[in-house]
């Protein structure tokens with residue numbers, strides 16, 4: 001098992017290096033373009049906004065909390081290329097509730113600062129817990145925010161993008177969109193839904209010169225993650241312990257790069273690479289190199305994944321024993 005693991009890691013490294021050399025092409029500038037970011041007041045969303053401002057875009061941040069939005073706007077402004085010309089503004093809006101309101105607000109933003117060239121959907125959150133321990137309210141809240149909160153803003157901008165024959169849609173999901181994990185029963189379901197949305201939407205909008213990018217970040221060091229930690233069952237914490245935690249800046253930089261290149265998947269780290277290769281299935285092909293990688297590594301990665309799965313099940317059995325013992329001693 002260890003040999004297979006080392007072999008596939010070595011292959012990953014070779015592929016990643018080749019990719020880096022081949023993809024050193026110049027990225028398009030965002031000068032004069034309008035970038036809208038939902039969930040833009042903190043975490044990955046705020047960092048994407050900073051990246052957009054640093055490449056010359058006019059930026060609209062969308063979130064609910066006005067105080068957080070105000071402080072995010074002043075932070076993003078500092079990164080503008082051209083302080084007189086570039087506009088950074090915020091709109092306080094709940095993207096998960098009233099579709100008509102969302103459409104009105106987004107069209108209003110277009111009339112004010114110009115057509116939306118890029119929509120980055122970062123609004124979302126995680127509540128962990130086994131299914132029987134998750135309240136119906138929390139289930140509905142997660143489904144509305146993570147799924148509808150992404151679908152509604154896209155629906156509101158897509159027909160104008162099609163009309164202009166230009167646009168980029170970014171959907172920020174999670175690695176939990178590629179695999180189910182103990183304690184993520186509801187969260188993971190909502191993120192799998194985003195994967196279906198991204199794949200179908202890509203097929204609908206490709207002829208109109210619109211790209212769709214699905215970002216699959218690992219655990220990221222954000223305020224949302226700190227909150228999520230509190231609700232994690234012991235099993236979930238032990239399973240996800242093996243993976244590291246990345247900074248939102250790194251995730252945001254990668255999102256910008258992949259969106260501007262028009263890549264379908266956006267991931268950071270070797271785990272993200274493994275997951276997207278393993279789970280490519282019927283996902284769009286972004287490059288010949290990516291396709292060759294997937295075809296040659298998928299089989300071996302399936303073996304590696306079984307090794308991980310077995311260790312997850314061992315953890316769960318061990319925790320079950322501990323739970324039984326504490327129950328008995330009570």
Ligand SMILES: *[C@@H]1O[C@H](CO)[C@@H](O)[C@H](O)[C@H]1NC(C)=O
Pocket residue numbers: 031032033056057058082085086087112113114
């Ligand atoms: C958008 O940004 C450009 C500079 O990149 C600027 O010239 C333009 O006036 C901005 N649009 C608005 C409505 O502020």
Ligand SMILES: *[C@@H]1O[C@H](CO)[C@@H](O)[C@H](O)[C@H]1NC(C)=O
Pocket residue numbers: 165166167168209
């Ligand atoms: C396609 O979209 C990109 C930006 O998203 C734009 O630069 C390019 O001109 C568009 N191509 C066509 C053929 O309209």
Ligand SMILES: *[C@@H]1O[C@H](CO)[C@@H](O)[C@H](O)[C@H]1NC(C)=O
Pocket residue numbers: 317320321324
């Ligand atoms: C824990 O208890 C349940 C019954 O309450 C039992 O079915 C299960 O086998 C026990 N598991 C372990 C690992 O002891």
